[in-house]
Amino acid sequence: MSITKHNWTKDEIIAIYNKPMMDLLYEAATIHRQKHDPNVVQVSTLLSIKTGGCPEDCGYCPQAARYNTGVEGNDLMSVSQVKAQALRAKSSGSSRVCMGAAWRNVKDGEEFDQVLEMVRTINKLDMEVCCTLGMITENQAQRLAEAGLYAYNHNLDTSEDYYKDVISTRAFEDRLETIENVRKTNVTVCSGGIIGMGESIEDRAGMLVALSTLNPQPESVPINALVAVEGTPMEDEKPVEIWEMIRMVATTRIVMPETQVRLSAGRTNMSREGQAMCFFAGANSIFAGDKLLTTPNPDVNEDMKMFEMLGLIPQKPFTKVSQPQTVEAADSQFAPLGEKPKWSRPGHTIERNVEASGKLKV
Secondary structure, rough: OOOOOOOOOOHHHHHOOOOOOHHHHHHHHHHHHOOOOOOEEEEEEEEEEEEEEEEOOOOOOOOOOOOOOOOOOEOOOOOHHHHHHHHHHHHHHOOOOEEEEEOEEOOHHHHHHHHHHHHHHHHHOOOOEEEOOEEHHHHHHHHHHHOOOOOOEEEOOOOOHHHHHOOOOOOHHHHHHHHHHHHOOOOOOOOEEEEEEOOHHHEEEEEHHHOOOOOOOOEEEEEOOOOOOOOOOOOOOOOOOOHHHHHHHHHHHOOOOOOOOEEEEOHHHOOOOHHHHHHHHHHEEEEOOEEOEEOOOOOOHHHHHHHHHHHEEEEEOOOOOHHHOOOHHOOOOOOOOOOOOOOOOOOOOOOOHHHEEEEEEO
């Protein structure tokens, strides 16, 4: 039985990424078949439970309040609304619901209590529940775990070196600290990044170094292709070539053999053939639904046609890790602490972010 390697170097990963395509695909597909059923792909639904108005300056994000992207802000959804969406997702073949809120970090209070109730509700539907809510403390992670959270998503986005060219309102170390807080619970970690933001191959490798050297490695790694949204600082970035996506998926599979590699944003620009190559290279999860938070995504019926064509089977929930128990709010052992952690604000200037902020309509 092979032992997962946790000391990958950037040079080693670059060498894998740059292999002749046929050699890269063969190696990735071989590892994928050893660790996973190649004909099973998880279908997840991403739901924006609180949209827009985010105070961060992430250069790729249309939900940042400082950019004029036409995204309409919405208050936090109700528990009943989320339950209805989860039931709809389940009937369409999804085994996981991922809830995203455009927050910098979680704050104790009524809204977080409402999110905890959403987690309890969806877990009782026998679906995996994932949340992406920004930075969280250890206590907040424990409260999410008690509610029945299956996974917490907190992407590294890119390499530590390139991170400062994408975001100036938080630090790379904050991402790692949040992941560390999640690891102190039984909640699984979902963390990946985005390619196509102007980064180099070295930066892509650097991101994979940061993820693969975590011990344990993340149970899920989303690989996103940038969706360049008008009004964001990255609106003029060229679309990612499908071969870049295939190489990134294959390299991720080789470096993190046990991980579920999630083919995430950018699928609307990929042909079925291109997606099939990504599945062959080791991707075993997609997001279904017409939107990924605020950006377009293929229609779920089209995805099911693709699955039928390729002979793919949707993964059942709790295949990788058993279903967590839900503790009701009245029985919780972790009370809100009213914490006010001092997450970083590096304060350096990213010229294209500043320029995009200046285009905001009054």
